[in-house]
Amino acid sequence: DESSLTGESASIKKTTSALASETLLADRNNMAYMGTSVATGRAVGIVVNIGMETQLGRIASDIVGSVAPKTPLENKLESLGKFLGIVALVVAVLMVAIKMIIAYGDETANLKEVAVEQFIVAIAIFVAIVPEGLPIILVITLALGMRNMARHKAIIRRMKAVETLGSTTVICSDKTGTLTKNQMTARQLTTTEGTFTISGEGFKPQGDLSYNGNVVTESELSGYQSDLAFRLSAACLSLCHNSQISKVDGQWQALGDPTDSACAVLGWKINGNVRKFAQRHSRLHEFFFDTTRKRMSVIHDYEGERWVFSKGGAGGYVKLVDWKIKDGQIVPIEKKDFDLASVANKEMAGQAMRVIALCARRLEDGEDMEDVNTVESSFIFLGLVGIMDPPRAEVKDAIEVCQRAGIRVKMITGDQQYTAEAIGRELNITEGGMPPVNGSALSGFNDEQLSEASNQASIFSRVTPEQKMRIVSSLQEQGEIVAMTGDGVNDAPALSRANIGIAMGIAGTDVAKDAADMVLQDDNFANIVHAVEEGRKIYQNIRNFVRYQVSTNVAAVALIIISTFLFGWNLPLTATQILVINILMDGPPAVALGVEKNHGDVMNQPPRPVDEGMPNFRDITLIFYLGAVMVTGTLIVFFLAGGGVDTCELHPLQNADEAEFDVALCTAGLLANEGEITSEQSAAIAASEEYHAGLFDHAQTMTFSVFIVYQLFNVMNCRSNKESAFKLGIFSNQW
Structure with missing residues (x-):
């Protein structure tokens, strides 16, 4: 074997x-x-040969020397990480360089203060642009996918x-x-009285016989067993073998030659337990299979007489068969019978079946049952059995x-x-x-x-x-x-x-x-389909949380750049707020996206292109669109909350009468030369700075709150590429 x-x-x-x-x-x-x-x-x-020079050893060498390539996701996330890292570095360096050049040309600027301020901005950009939680979220998502696949026995x-x-x-x-x-299985039994197809798998002795496409019932089977050709064929299958069919740990197993085992299982399907059947019909003698004769013959006490049952390659019986069974009677075999058997043989062979011929004869009193040439002669042709290893x-x-x-x-x-x-x-x-x-x-x-x-x-x-x-x-x-x-x-x-x-x-x-x-x-090969479906769902979820995280990070970076570089404002978010956004608002929502249920039939879609990026063009378009919406709304809130107000300036929604300081005195004090500032102007400047500090804290808090609300809407939007959160169900994902 x-x-x-x-x-x-x-x-x-x-x-x-x-x-x-x-x-x-x-x-x-x-x-x-x-x-x-x-x-x-x-x-x-x-x-x-021994050791590594054997066929097994060579196979072991091939396994050891085989290096599995990186997965597509590994390659894509590695590329994404490198890209974001380079972008963060370039943006941070350019921001610091441009600001330092501008400050260097301004005689009133304090270069040290500008350098410290821009260093903080650079760190904020790094923190905002790099999705630090992505590797952890990826591991969690894949681990949950492993759990789901295990439920399908994968x-x-x-x-x-x-x-x-x-x-x-x-x-x-x-x-x-x-x-x-x-597990070799008998699929067809052709006797001189008709052809039966057999269902069932492997060594499990359970299955149906069908005649002309109709399943044979138990009562009909009893009727067939009264037919001599069918009864002798079933006896040959049940007795002419040396296999042991048994159930071990819930699995049916066969010990012996695969062809023997297939015949024994078919005999079990017809006659019941072949061990008990053999006990009722004791074996008297046996001629083992050999490559010269290409058959096996046994002599049993069957129905009170000595019967020879033989099975083997069909070609080896042509000169040994003299009889057939017709209408329950043993009659001489004719050339047309050999022709019909040859046609049936070729048909079964064309279906990848191994064809086994079944023959029998009754030993007369006085015949020597130990002489193989005497025993294996003048056979009655019973039929053909088609055996194959069938698909699951x-x-x-x-x-x-x-x-x-x-x-x-x-x-x-x-x-x-x-x-x-x-x-x-x-x-x-x-x-x-x-x-x-x-x-x-x-x-x-x-x-x-x-x-x-x-x-x-x-x-x-x-x-x-x-x-x-x-x-x-x-x-x-x-x-x-x-x-x-x-x-x-x-x-x-x-x-x-x-x-x-x-x-x-x-x-x-x-x-x-x-x-x-x-x-x-x-x-179960079908579980591969479940695993592929789970894998596709996981990849789609990974795309969703990458789109969510990157769009959030793009919005945060754009918010920092636009507010500090274009408008000259201070950072709209503190370092602590940026960390909270990256850790608390990036992580848990992304995990929830990672376990999102499957939306749509992913198994009716072709595999994604191998060279498709992560994110792909559509995702990039959505990322910048979502980022633009979040940045625009957050900047408006930051401005209206007073985040862009400088010393001696009023909240955009306030007028001079509502101010907590004298705007004119404050402005005059800023424009006055050193040593020429009056006490009233100094008091106005101090009041303005206190007003500005409180206003800026309020603006940062408002910006932080609005940005988080945007993220909550964003995570709902990223749950699916096609369906809205309302159609999916707001609470359908309990995570």
């Missing part, structure tokens, strides 16, 4: 024949590999995966154990949702091409401008050919772990955000290299889980 290494569900028959050195891993049937298991038989081998091992899922443009998935359950029930719908969301799904498997194509057709993973590509062709591709194949082909078969990693890397070089899903050791390098690796929690190996960023606890 090499499924964990190559992805092929069926057991591989091993030989001692020499093979070409360039033979692909999955086709090297003269080698046994570390980490695989023996299904049947025994052998003696020569150890040719365990995030690395926090970056939360956001990356929302950026995913391509999902590359292994087949065996991911799109399928890696939830996968097809999940893939449709992904495709509707603009996410391309590609199958990358080590299994045979015809099997991959059949599963691809069933799951609708057949879109693309290139037919399926196999590993042999892939090994000869240069970088340009690989780039074309990875972009256009949807199915890759017979690929090695190294080739899986090459495909993922090629897609990343084309600007795609790649999610890789898998469960086996052979998937680990690609899981590690992908932007986000997703491993199966139940069927997945420890190596795959360790290499992954996310683990699906219940192996």
Whole structure:
């Protein structure tokens, strides 16, 4: 069983024949590999590699050497941080430089006082323009996203995966154990009396038989069991195997050859518990399966007689079958019967099914049951069983949702091409401008050919772990955000290299889980859709709180620059007020935006462009629009509250009669030369300064209050790009 290494569900028959050195891993049937298991038989081998030189060791080396790229959000926020830092530095330096140059040309100016004042302004600009709380808010938002994903059985091992899922443009998935359950299942039973389809998944002995599209009821099944062909077929399935089907920790498991197990499960669906059935019909002798005969035969005491039940490759029975069952009677088989069986065989093989023939015969008294040539002769042909590793029930719908969301799904498997194509057709993973590509062709591709194949082909078969990693890397070089899903050791390098690796929690190996960023606890592929939806929602919320924070910071900086540089006023906000705005009014509202519910169907929208900025052009437009509204309103309030009043000047809404000082004496005192100021003028100037100080404190308080009110309206406005807060519900977000 090499499924964990190559992805092929069926057991591989091993030989001692020499093979070409360039033979692909999955086709090297003269080698046994570390980490695989023996299904049947025994052998003696020569150890040719150990440790890191084994296939497992090479895979481990690929994992260690693989460096996952930065997430799109990391790159965008890093760019945003650098940009804001540069803007803050440039604006602060220009402000200080221009003010100092002006002061240097003014003989009456005190350069030291101007320098101290401008230093405070520069610090205020730095504090106002840099969103200090953004990293903390980002971590909180991603952590809450991890919690939400865990509710859908998606365990995030690395926090970056939360956001990356929302950026995913391509999902590359292994087949065996991911799109399928890696449990061979009988899907069709064709007897000489008709064809039955079988439902159910994996080793779980529960499912329905359908005849001509109609589910067979229990009473109808009893009727079929009275039919000799059907009854003998069911007995052959229930007795001719060496598998053990059992329930362990709530999961149905099979011990033995996958083909044996599939037949045993089908026998259970028809006859009930196969262990009890075998106990009622004791085994007398057995001829084990071998690669020469390509069949297995057993002799059981069945219905009071010795019966031989045999199963194996259909081609091996052509010369051994003499009889068939028609209308409940055993009659000679005809050439047309072989032709019909051949057609059924080809039809099932075309659906990626492994076809097993079922035969039986009754041993006459005196026949030697230990002579294989005697026993395996003059068989009655019972029918054919089609076995495959079927897709998981939830996968097809999940893939449709992904495709509707603009996410391309590609199958990358080590299994045979015809099997991959059949599963691809069933799951609708057949879109693309290139037919399926196999590993042999892939090994000869240069970088340009690989780039074309990875972009256009949807199915890759017979690929090695190294080739899986090459495909993922090629897609990343084309600007795609790649999610890789898998469960086996052979998937680990690609899981590690992908932007986000997703491993199966139940069927997945420890190596795959360790290499992954996310683990699906219940192996449900559909949970990837929930995770992508959560990731998109989180990214949208991050955009919303970035827009909120940056628009607030732009307004605060513009307020400082316009009031101090253009109008020559003092700072409209104190350093403490700026800190309160940045810490208290930036943080909690931004966290609330980070947990905003999903508005609209994000899964009906295409993935956002990889090169889209954070913020994008639309966000930047909104940021400056919102900032302009806040600055304009706040400046008006600051001015009307008396923030622009200088010494000896009155509040804009007051007249001279209402003044608390003599404006004329105060003005004359300011214009008088030193030593010529009268006591009345000095008193008027002192009263003006006291009046001005109280007025300015009042103006700063009013400005602070109005700015906070603007922020409250702004945070409501930033909850959605399209819907108003009234439509969303003012209190729908309890945070």
